[in-house]
Amino acid sequence: MRRDAELYSLILLLGVLAVAPLFSTQYTVRLLTVGLLYGLAAVGFNLLYGYTGLLSFGHAMFWSAGAYGLSIGLVRLGLDPLQSIGLAFLLTLVVALATGYLSLRHTEIYFAMLTLAFAQLIYALIIKLRDVTGGDEGIYGIPRPMGLGEYYYLVLAIVASLVLLAWWIVRTPLGLGFQAVRDNSSRAASVGLDVSRVRLVSYVISALYLSVAGMLYAPLNRAITPDIAFWTFSAIIVIMTIIGGVRRVAGAFIGGLIFIFININAMRFTEFWQLILGLILAILVYLAPEGVSGIVEKVVRRVRG
Amino acid sequence: MDISLIVVQAFNALFYASILFLISSGLSLIYGIMRILNLSHGALYMVGAYVTYTVVILWLGLDWFSMILGYLASILVVGGLGILVERILLKPLYGKSHDLQLLLTFALILILDDVVKMIWGPEYRAFPKLPGFSIPVGDFQVPIYFIFTVLLGFSVAIVLHLFFTRTTVGKMIRAMTYSPEVASALGINTDRLFALSFGLGAALAGLAGGVAVPLYTASPGMGTEVIVLSFAVIVIGGMGSIKGALLGSLIVGFSRVFMVMLFPVMEIALIYIIMALILLVKPTGLFGMEMRERR
Numbered sequence: 387m388r389r390d391a392e393l394y395s396l397i398l399l400l401g402v403l404a405v406a407p408l409f410s411t412q413y414t415v416r417l418l419t420v421g422l423l424y425g426l427a428a429v430g431f432n433l434l435y436g437y438t439g440l441l442s443f444g445h446a447m448f449w450s451a452g453a454y455g456l457s458i459g460l461v462r463l464g465l466d467p468l469q470s471i472g473l474a475f476l477l478t479l480v481v482a483l484a485t486g487y488l489s490l491r492h493t494e495i496y497f498a499m500l501t502l503a504f505a506q507l508i509y510a511l512i513i514k515l516r517d518v519t520g521g522d523e524g525i526y527g528i529p530r531p532m533g534l535g536e537y538y539y540l541v542l543a544i545v546a547s548l549v550l551l552a553w554w555i556v557r558t559p560l561g562l563g564f565q566a567v568r569d570n571s572s573r574a575a576s577v578g579l580d581v582s583r584v585r586l587v588s589y590v591i592s593a594l595y596l597s598v599a600g601m602l603y604a605p606l607n608r609a610i611t612p613d614i615a616f617w618t619f620s621a622i623i624v625i626m627t628i629i630g631g632v633r634r635v636a637g638a639f640i641g642g643l644i645f646i647f648i649n650i651n652a653m654r655f656t657e658f659w660q661l662i663l664g665l666i667l668a669i670l671v672y673l674a675p676e677g678v679s680g681i682v683e684k685v686v687r688r689v690r691g
Numbered sequence: 692m693d694i695s696l697i698v699v700q701a702f703n704a705l706f707y708a709s710i711l712f713l714i715s716s717g718l719s720l721i722y723g724i725m726r727i728l729n730l731s732h733g734a735l736y737m738v739g740a741y742v743t744y745t746v747v748i749l750w751l752g753l754d755w756f757s758m759i760l761g762y763l764a765s766i767l768v769v770g771g772l773g774i775l776v777e778r779i780l781l782k783p784l785y786g787k788s789h790d791l792q793l794l795l796t797f798a799l800i801l802i803l804d805d806v807v808k809m810i811w812g813p814e815y816r817a818f819p820k821l822p823g824f825s826i827p828v829g830d831f832q833v834p835i836y837f838i839f840t841v842l843l844g845f846s847v848a849i850v851l852h853l854f855f856t857r858t859t860v861g862k863m864i865r866a867m868t869y870s871p872e873v874a875s876a877l878g879i880n881t882d883r884l885f886a887l888s889f890g891l892g893a894a895l896a897g898l899a900g901g902v903a904v905p906l907y908t909a910s911p912g913m914g915t916e917v918i919v920l921s922f923a924v925i926v927i928g929g930m931g932s933i934k935g936a937l938l939g940s941l942i943v944g945f946s947r948v949f950m951v952m953l954f955p956v957m958e959i960a961l962i963y964i965i966m967a968l969i970l971l972v973k974p975t976g977l978f979g980m981e982m983r984e985r986r
Contacts, residue, residue, distance in 0.1 A: 488971060495728075496974045499926050503967040506919055510959035617919045621730065625797050628790045658809060664801030668780070671795045675787060 391686070392636050393553060399640070400546045407538055417650050419538050419606055422545045423599045425642030428627040429552045429635055430595020435624070436632035437556055438588040439568030440490075443498045444505025446619040447485070448593040450512065451478040452600030453610045457525040458518060467531065474601050475594075481508070482593035483586075490585050493571075502617060509615040524611035528604050541602050548595060553635045555591070564588050596623075629670050631677025640679055695829025700948055706837040708944025709844025710903045715921040715928075716851060716936040717895030723868045723931025724888045727781065727792050731799035732921065733914025735773065735893050739765035739900025740909040741807055744816050758822050758905075765901035766894045773893020777886050785885075800914065808911045817908040840902055847895070851933050864888055868931055868980075923966040929979020938977055 403422065407415045427449060434440050455477035459470025489500040512519045519525065530537060555561045563584045566574040575581045604610050613619060622645070630641020648666050652659035674681050718732045743761035751757035776799065784791045823839065825832035855861040864884055866874040875881045900909075907913070924943050928935025943962050950958045969976060 488967070491971065492974055495930075496970055498728075499922065500967060500970045502919070502922060503926070503963045503970065506923075507960055507963035507967065510963060514956045514958070514960070616915075618915055621793075621797055625794055628794050632790065658805045660801040661805035661809075664798040664805070667794055667798035668802070671791050671798070672783065675791055 392634055393550075395682075396549060396553060396636050396639070399636070399643075400542070400549070403542060404539075407535060412534060414650075415534055415538050416606070417646060419534075419541050420603070421643045421646035422538075422541050423603050423606075423642075424626060424646055425639040426545045426548060426602075427596050427599040427623055428630060428638040428642040429549050430592045430599070431623050432627050432632055432635065432638035433552060433555065433564065433595070434588050434592035435627060436634075436638065437561065437568060438564040438585060440493065440585065440589070441498045441624070442489075442501040442589075442592075442620070443617070443624065444485070444501030444503075444620050445592070445596050445623045446615050446617070447481060447501075447505040447508045448478055448596035449600035449603070449619070449623075450508065450612075450615040451481045451593075452597030453604040453614055454512065454519060454525070454600075455597075456601045457528050457604045457610055461525050461528055462518060471601065474597060478593055478597035479590070482590045486586050486589040486593070490582060490589060502620070505615065505620055506617060509612060509617070512612045512615050519612070522612060524609060525604075526609045528608050528610070530605040530608060537606065541606070544598065544602065548598065549635065549639055552595070556635060560584075560587065625667065629667065629674070629677055631679030633676065634679055637677050637679030641677065644678055693829065695831055696952075698828050699831040699833055700952060701945075702833045702837045702841075704941075704945040704948035705841045706906075706944075707948060708940040709840045710899055710907075711917075711920060711924050711943055712844050712937055712940035713847060713895050713899035713902060714917060715924040715940060716848070716933050717892035717899075718918075718921050719925040719928070719931055719933065719936045720895070721889055721892040722925065724864060725885055726789075727889075728789075728796070729892070730793065730796040730918065731776075731803065731914075732796075732892070732896050733916075733918030734800045734803040735769050735896040735914070736900040736903070736917055737807060737909070737911070737914040738772065738803060739769045739897030740904040740907070740913065741811055741816070741900070742768045742897065743901030744818070744904050744909050745811075748816075748818060753818065753820070753822055755822055762898055762901045765897040769897025769900070770890045770894030773896075774886050774890040776893070777889035781889070782882075782885075804911045804914075811909070813911060815908045815910045816904075818905040821905050836905060843902065847898075848933065848937050855933065860884070860887070920962065923962050926966050926976055927969050929976025931980060932976065932978040935976050935978035 403418070406418060410418065427445070431442070431445050434442055452474050455474030456470050459465040459473040460467065463470075463473075465473065485501065485504040489497055489504065492500060513521055515521075532540070556564065563574070563579055566577075566579060567581050567584050571581050574584070600614070603614075626641040626645035627638045628641070629644060630639065631637025648663055649659065652662035652666075656662065670678070714732065714736050718729060721727055721729050721732070742765040743758070746761035746764045747753055747757045751760065780795055780799075781792065784795065821834045821836040823835035825834045826838075853861075855865055863874065863879045864887075866877070866879060867881055867884060867888075871881045920943060924939035925936055926939070927942055928937070928939030942965065946961050946965065947958055950961050
């Protein structure tokens with residue numbers, strides 16, 4: 387696939403998502419919105435993983451920082467929406483800078499384990515600080531400013547801009563710097579890149595993507611529970627990115643959508659939907675080792691000859 | 692504070708640490724030798740819990756003899772499952788991207804959770820009581836089962852230590868921890884030892900489930916919390932080290948049990964603070980060696 391083809395397929399996909407609600411029930415629109423947010427999360431995660439080569443096992447903490455920051459502002463502190471968004475961003479930046487500064491002393495497995503430790507620490511605090519976070523029960527009664535149908539388009543507009551922004555970022559000198567650090571950090575350093583700064587920038591941008599997804603998720607659901615901070619959610623972020631394909635922005639985005647798509651259909655089909663989801667993921671390991679986008683690329687290449 | 696309460700809590704902590712050790716020694720072994728982060732290790736622990744429950748409660752009735760049979764059944768079923776998973780599912784992935792191992796072991800959690808639900812139903816499966824009697828300590832009771840578990844945990848630690856230091860197979864496996872290529876060049880059949888190691892690691896998780904189930908009850912998804920605590924254990928002790936898993940389990944066990952008593956807000960948080968501090972100060976853990984990814 388040529389470079390531009392990725393942009394065209396992204397635009398096509400977003401176009402399809404723009405008309406999809408016209409043919410969907412309320413229930414499906416809700417799930418599509420979740421799909422968009424998972425796609426956004428995967429794109430953000432992939433800036434750090436696919437493009438910078440750092441596997442975080444704690445990205446649920448940024449989704450949670452966004453979701454809890456906004457909800458605490460709106461419900462607990464009675465702030466207006468703009469102030470609450472500000473609070474959520476502030477919280478995300480504090481968490482991202484602190485954990486990033488510390489975790490990025492290492493790479494590979496030690497980095498993954500540090501991010502896991504910090505994310506679980508935050509999960510433990512969410513569970514225990516009941517007065518602020520609601521503990522196990524979470525936060526209820528988060529207001530949504532508009533109906534579901536309109537909210538879908540708000541989410542779509544934000545997600546589309548951020549996904550296209552990510553497509554652009556990886557083509558700027560900054561994004562090329564991510565990839566240089568990923569491919570060979572000592573060579574990147576020798577040509578004058580500040581490797582730790584490049585990694586931290588990637589980490590923080592990635593965290594902000596997750597945070598925005600979390601902020602949009604809280605009003606959609608009207609309630610949040612600590613599941614979104616648990617390690618399994620961090621794992622799901624990793625998994626959906628991998629099934630989409632880590633080599634491209636579009637791949638990760640498709641991964642989020644596919645993950646929700648499989649989920650919905652498996653749930654409709656049987657109460658044992660986890661089994662179906664697990665089997666499909668296991669099959670993808672062998673059939674699509676480079677993700678679904680890898681298969682699409684192969685097919686396109688073959689058709690073109 | 693009442694001294695008998697401290698004694699009882701110390702037994703609680705030792706019991707908890709023993710279970711953690713059984714799980715995390717297997718996890719550490721698998722990571723050390725194969726560099727596989729086995730996310731499904733907690734799910735294997737869950738299967739072990741259900742197998743012992745079935746043998747003891749559903750089939751034979753609660754006594755020590757059936758407990759031992761239950762453990763053996765858990766070891767065989769889960770160890771066998773581990774070998775099947777390694778031979779059929781993991782082997783084709785060696786030398787490929789680590790992503791695929793993560794994806795596969797995560798898929799296994801989803802699959803095993805639902806298979807357990809299909810066979811045993813979604814409800815919790817609890818033991819009516821612990822096997823054996825209790826010893827009074829001041830105003831409190833220490834179940835003999837706690838003492839049994841602690842002795843079992845330490846015995847397994849000693850057996851594993853002897854296995855890795857005294858037997859040829861154990862030494863071969865340790866050689867592979869440093870480098871499978873070199874081990875292979877020295878004439879060690881690494882392929883078969885991979886299967887054996889994964890099976891042994893899985894069997895330890897199965898035994899852990901069997902030992903834990905009388906107190907913790909069996910439920911689908913019971914592995915997801917314990918797996919992340921096991922990661923904390925092996926990071927603290929040092930990935931790939933059995934001694935490290937033992938020390939890590941004691942640290943996590945004691946800090947959790949005593950935090951519940953002293954400062955409950957930090958019950959779980961402290962574990963992850965210790966984990967992060969160790970990673971920052973001594974990333975190889977207290978007893979570990981450096982783990983580089985193999986490509």
